[in-house]
Amino acid sequence: MTSFDEREKAQEDKYAHDEELRFKVRARAAKLFGEWSARQLGLPPKAYAAEMVNLVSAGKDNEALVQRVLKDVGKRGQSLSPDLLGEKLNRCISEAKEQFLKT
Numbered sequence: 001m002t003s004f005d006e007r008e009k010a011q012e013d014k015y016a017h018d019e020e021l022r023f024k025v026r027a028r029a030a031k032l033f034g035e036w037s038a039r040q041l042g043l044p045p046k047a048y049a050a051e052m053v054n055l056v057s058a059g060k061d062n063e064a065l066v067q068r069v070l071k072d073v074g075k076r077g078q079s080l081s082p083d084l085l086g087e088k089l090n091r092c093i094s095e096a097k098e099q100f101l102k103t
Contacts, residue, residue, distance in 0.1 A: 021100065023056075024100065025093065025096045025097055025100055026056050026093075026096075027053050027056050027057070028096035028099060028100070029089065029092040029093040029095070029096040030049070030052040030053045030055065030056045030065060030092075031049045031050075031052065031053050032049075032092040032095060032096060033049075033052055033065060033069075033088060033089050033092040034048045034049030034050070034051065034052030034053065035048070035049045036088060036092070037052070037069045037072075037085075037088075040073075040078075040080060041069075041072055041073065041076055041078065042076075043072075051068075052065055052068070055068060062086075062089055062093075065089060066082060066085045066086055066089060069085055070082060070085065
């Protein structure tokens with residue numbers, strides 16, 4: 001293998017590792033957000049968190065997570081603002097990043 005090939009392989013490996021880490025952070029954040037949301041809705045946290053992680057696994061973005069919670073809030077006749085949910089999701093993302101940095 002040439003030096004160029006080795007550098008290319010190293011870059012590809014780093015990219016794959018970084019993408020995996022990004023996915024894990026997003027999944028962990030979705031879990032944290034789902035648990036918090038479930039408590040607000042009076043739903044089982046573990047099951048609701050799993051649904052949020054499934055949305056991330058399906059390639060949904062953060063807005064889809066917020067919209068899902070808003071939909072469920074509306075079904076239950078409750079009220080949570082999109083801004084509050086967005087802020088909470090951002091805090092969950094920060095917390096998930098911190099958790100991965102510690103490990």
